Amino acid sequence: MKQLLLIFVKSSQPVNQLQQLFNATEKCEADKFIFYDGFIPVQEIWNNDMYKKYTQLGADKTEKIMNAFIKGFLKGYEEVILIDNTAADLNQYLIESAFYELKFHEVVVGSVKTDSIYLLGMKRFRPEMFEEDINCKNILNELIKRSITYKELPILESWVKMKASV
Numbered sequence: 001m002k003q004l005l006l007i008f009v010k011s012s013q014p015v016n017q018l019q020q021l022f023n024a025t026e027k028c029e030a031d032k033f034i035f036y037d038g039f040i041p042v043q044e045i046w047n048n049d050m051y052k053k054y055t056q057l058g059a060d061k062t063e064k065i066m067n068a069f070i071k072g073f074l075k076g077y078e079e080v081i082l083i084d085n086t087a088a089d090l091n092q093y094l095i096e097s098a099f100y101e102l103k104f105h106e107v108v109v110g111s112v113k114t115d116s117i118y119l120l121g122m123k124r125f126r127p128e129m130f131e132e133d134i135n136c137k138n139i140l141n142e143l144i145k146r147s148i149t150y151k152e153l154p155i156l157e158s159w160v161k162m163k164a165s166v
Contacts (some may be wrong), residue, residue, distance in 0.1 A: 003030035003099055004077035006068045008056065008084035011038040017085045018045055024083075024091050026050065030099065031077070035068050065120070066130040073125045080122055081108070087118035087156040094119070094153060101151040107143055110153035111136035118156060 022045050035056045058064035072080040079102045098108045098121045110119035115135050132138045143150045
């Protein structure tokens with residue numbers, strides 16, 4: 001299976017969040033594309049040999065995520081997973097578990113307690129997933145409505161919640 005990990009980051013993201021994403025992804029065997037929300041910083045932690053870099057294209061978050069999935073599937077990948085900086089506890093095991101679950105389910109979803117998603121994985125591009133704003137509730141409703149098999153990953157704590165409790 002040709003696997004791709006899409007990583008959404010902000011150009012001005014705090015270093016601790018970038019480091020956490022790097023630690024969670026560096027040993028994953030899937031190909032890795034980083035999508036920055038604006039510009040690609042000159043100095044960064046991502047190794048150019050392991051991570052291909054792009055800028056996010058689209059009018060809003062939903063369209064940007066959709067375009068990243070389209071890019072991955074057009075490049076011939078058979079399993080595509082997108083992660084972002086939403087979850088403070090995201091780790092390599094959860095990412096590898098998501099790829100494993102795609103062997104049995106058409107879609108994998110991971111959310112944080114604020115209803116945002118930290119992970120979305122698919123075996124083929126599903127445009128219907130992007131008809132509404134992308135959040136866990138809308139995605140799960142769409143999957144149920146269309147009888148698409150899916151696996152829901154553990155709900156994690158968000159960075160927003162972690163920052164508020166410090």
